[in-house]
Amino acid sequence: MADKPYSKYEIIELQLIPPFPYVEEVRVFGADLVTVMTRQRETQPKLNIPLCIDQCFKFLHTHSLNELGLFRLSGSMKQINNFIKAFNSETLLPFPASVDPHVVTGLIKRFLRDLPNPLLTFDAFDPIMALFSQDHSTYLYFSC
Numbered sequence: 163m164a165d166k167p168y169s170k171y172e173i174i175e176l177q178l179i180p181p182f183p184y185v186e187e188v189r190v191f192g193a194d195l196v197t198v199m200t201r202q203r204e205t206q207p208k209l210n211i212p213l214c215i216d217q218c219f220k221f222l223h224t225h226s227l228n229e230l231g232l233f234r235l236s237g238s239m240k241q242i243n244n245f246i247k248a249f250n251s252e253t254l255l256p257f258p259a260s261v262d263p264h265v266v267t268g269l270i271k272r273f274l275r276d277l278p279n280p281l282l283t284f285d286a287f288d289p290i291m292a293l294f295s296q297d298h299s300t301y302l303y304f305s306c
Contacts, residue, residue, distance in 0.1 A: 190214055190249045192276040214249045214273060217256060218266045226263035237265030245269055 190198055190212065198212050206213055226232060242265055248254035249269075257266065274281070282290060 190252075191246045191273055192278070194278050195281075212273070214254075215270060217254070218270050221257040221261065221266050222263060225259055226266070229263045232263060233267045233271065235264045237262050237268040239268075241265045242268045242272060246272065 202209065202213055209216060245254065245265065
């Protein structure tokens with residue numbers, strides 16, 4: 163075969179191809195919840211929520227129940243981003259006790275904010291809104 167001259171667009175396209183073997187970065191933050199849970203089932207089959215959320219709430223339960231302003235005050239963005247990198251590369255061990263609880267709550271908020279699809283999916287929006295628009299005066303309410 164004769165060498166075909168490449169146009170400048172073909173050369174640019176060839177340069178954008180990553181070197182092989184290409185290993186995709188493991189992602190937790192910003193990944194679809196189904197993808198995160200499917201990947202997690204390989205190592206944590208009994209855990210029904212993402213490991214990062216589980217670790218965050220365990221830390222808060224153990225160290226920060228009396229902390230004022232949880233989920234209201236912001237933590238250090240630098241620390242939050244460092245923890246995100248650790249979770250995304252799956253290298254994070256449990257939080258050290260010295261971690262600012264506002265950083266941990268920032269991680270939870272960031273995880274939920276970065277989900278590509280909301281927890282209450284677009285398909286569920288209309289049925290949920292229909293529940294709120296129904297007349298509930300005929301229902302019996304019981305209190306415990």
